[in-house]
Amino acid sequence: MRELPAFRSLRGFLDWCHDQGQLLTLPEPVNIAHQMTAVHRAVLETGGPVLRFDAPTHNGQALDIPVIANLFGTRERVMAGLGVSDETLDGFAAFLAALRAPTPPQGMRDALSRWPMLRAALSTRPVLQRAASVQQVVHTGDQIDLSRLPIQTHWPEDAGPLITWPVVMTRPHGSDPQEAALYNCGVYRAQMLDGQRLILRWLAHRGGAAHHRSWARAGQDMPVAIALGASPGLLLSSALPLPETVSELTFSGVLSGARPRLTPAHSIPMLVPADAEIVIEGTVSPSDTAPEGPFGDHTGYYNAVEPFPVMTVTAITHRRDPLYLSTYTGRPPDEPAIIGEVFNRLALPTIRAQIPEVRDLWLPPAACSYRMAVVSIDKRYPGQARRVMMALWGMLPQFSYTKTIIVVDDDIDPANWDDVAWAMATRMDPSRDVMLLSDTPMDYLDFASPQPGLAGKMGIDATNKLGSETTREWGRVMQMRPQDIAFASDLLARHTPKGAA
Structure with missing residues (x-):
């Protein structure tokens, strides 16, 4: 049974963090180039709270959109984003393992014992909405300007502004835009090339790249939607090693504790998260690429420059008062490393099953x-x-x-x-x-x-x-007898002054 409230949106999760004393608001101006990364890293290394930068700046100019960082800077917040606690994490891990190799129930009693699993599966069915908060403001044509977003430049030798927490949504060629179960959601970094173009860095084995190949074979532009400030369930679902048959978009309902709410995109044939803060819509051509990088990466080094697909933005939609979610990647500790610690435990039952x-x-x-x-x-x-x-x-x-x-x-x-x-x-x-x-x-x-x-x-x-x-006699591990260990413990307890360490 879920112990936490349903987190339909980033805001709902931030409210919970505030109630837990895990949200720090910084009203002073902080530059999105380099300074914000330094503040974020200092707080993350001490296991600190979520950060809200209310006065981001760039080139001496104030930016209107607050920045949220360090969302998953502790294991406890990662688990909360998954909707579990430390005590229930292993049960959730067993559920993920069952997704990969489900077994039929052994009679009615076994079927009833799996009701939480069945209820979680039902929560993956999305709800379609015609009006959505993420489309309260719509920018198209000459109004599109990515530089209005507080996109960080994280490290001194970075090639430019980089979106680091995008949920990049794609679907295969020939699919129905309403078939959300066929969507792929991945967290691929996106470099701002100019005010209306991004470079999407997806590796060949990723779902987004596979979908792009299917559109390229047909010689058509691929529609792409990027959700910024998505719910914690969608963010973590997009990063989880889910089976290929499970859609990250629909599975996010399991993590959020509520059915995901989707709405038709404004300018492309896609569904997008109705509760996100910002959505960038656009298309990726079959062949247009640009050199991406260098950028500081999780290895602690700057990566090499390589060509990756270019996305042309066709619309930017957002709430009236949007929040921009960001993070940095660098030599651990960083947020991906902390998320990885939790995912380590989640992977164990799946590994044991095989x-x-x-x-x-x-x-x-x-x-x-x-x-x-x-x-x-x-x-x-x-x-x-x-x-x-x-x-x-x-x-x-x-x-x-x-x-x-x-x-x-x-x-x-x-x-x-x-x-x-x-x-x-x-x-x-x-x-x-x-x-x-x-x-x-x-x-x-x-x-x-x-x-x-x-x-x-x-x-x-x-x-x-x-x-x-081996052909040699193998050594035997030395171990004390249990009764000798008990004797030592009892003897020292009787002769250790009360209150002494």
Whole structure:
């Protein structure tokens, strides 16, 4: 059962954050070029509140639209955006795993026990509205000017203003605009090229790129809608590793606790979120591209300049008093890294469903969330650690970008570097237990790769060796007897002064 109110909009979530003492309003002028990023990062690194910048400026000019930042700057707010608490997060993770591999109910009692799941599924059906707050103000033609939005320039060597929390909505060629279940929603960064054009950076394996290819094959412009300041449910749904058969747009109803409200776009054949703050509408041609970047990225480096599709804006619609949601990406910690910590727990039941011997998994945030994984297993036979490595690399698209996998036994805590270092020092031999692969898929942003989008991977087997894996007598872990531990605890408790640490 949902413990939080339904968050239909960003504003509803901000009201909840305010009530929790998690919203800080800054009335002083703050420049959207570089200064705002510095303030945001300082607050995020201390686990601070959501920020509302009421007086954003650029080139000495005041901008009319307040900026919201650090929305998901803590694990608690990420979980609240998912509609769960720390106690119910694992249950939600099991629900996501069931989406990938649903099992038929075993009788009426089992069916009734799944009623929360069924109710959540029903909440994905969108409601169509003809009048929407996001279209209270409409700009078309010569009125379109992206520079009126407080789009940040985050880092000193960035190529220009960059939209960092856009929900980019596309649909495949030949689909009915009313079929919201066919829509793809992705968080792809968007560079402002000029007042009426954006560059959309989507990688080839992403849903938006796949839809673009379908329109390009037909030789037609693709309609695209970008929701800014969407509900937390839609924002996180667009970032979740959902099954390809599940639409992020419709699934956002599960996270929001209410059926998503959609409305026809003003200038293109698309549906858009009725409760968003701002929507940018436009088209992407089959072939028009422009050099995107460089921009500071989650790796902590500036990425290389590459060509990506250009979107021509046909309309900008917004509320009468819109808010602009923004974030920065950089070397962790940043918001994507914090979101990744929560998504780590969400992925575990899905992984266990396909690789049952997995006991725990940790994606170190400092390793850009997914570039490295430490996984503990219930090891039972020789070669099992290598099988798990290969299964992980091939399981989810995210793991195809994982450079290094370290496999440990289930007596090791994957999130404890001391434990992992001990296992690597005592259970791993580099000449036997390191597996190297070459020419595998890799994130284009990884400039360390020998070729763009193509790189190697390393698997490290830091498990105890069994059977044919070793010819030597294997060591035994030293452990104290439980009765001796209990004796020591009792003895010290009787001789420790009250109140002493």
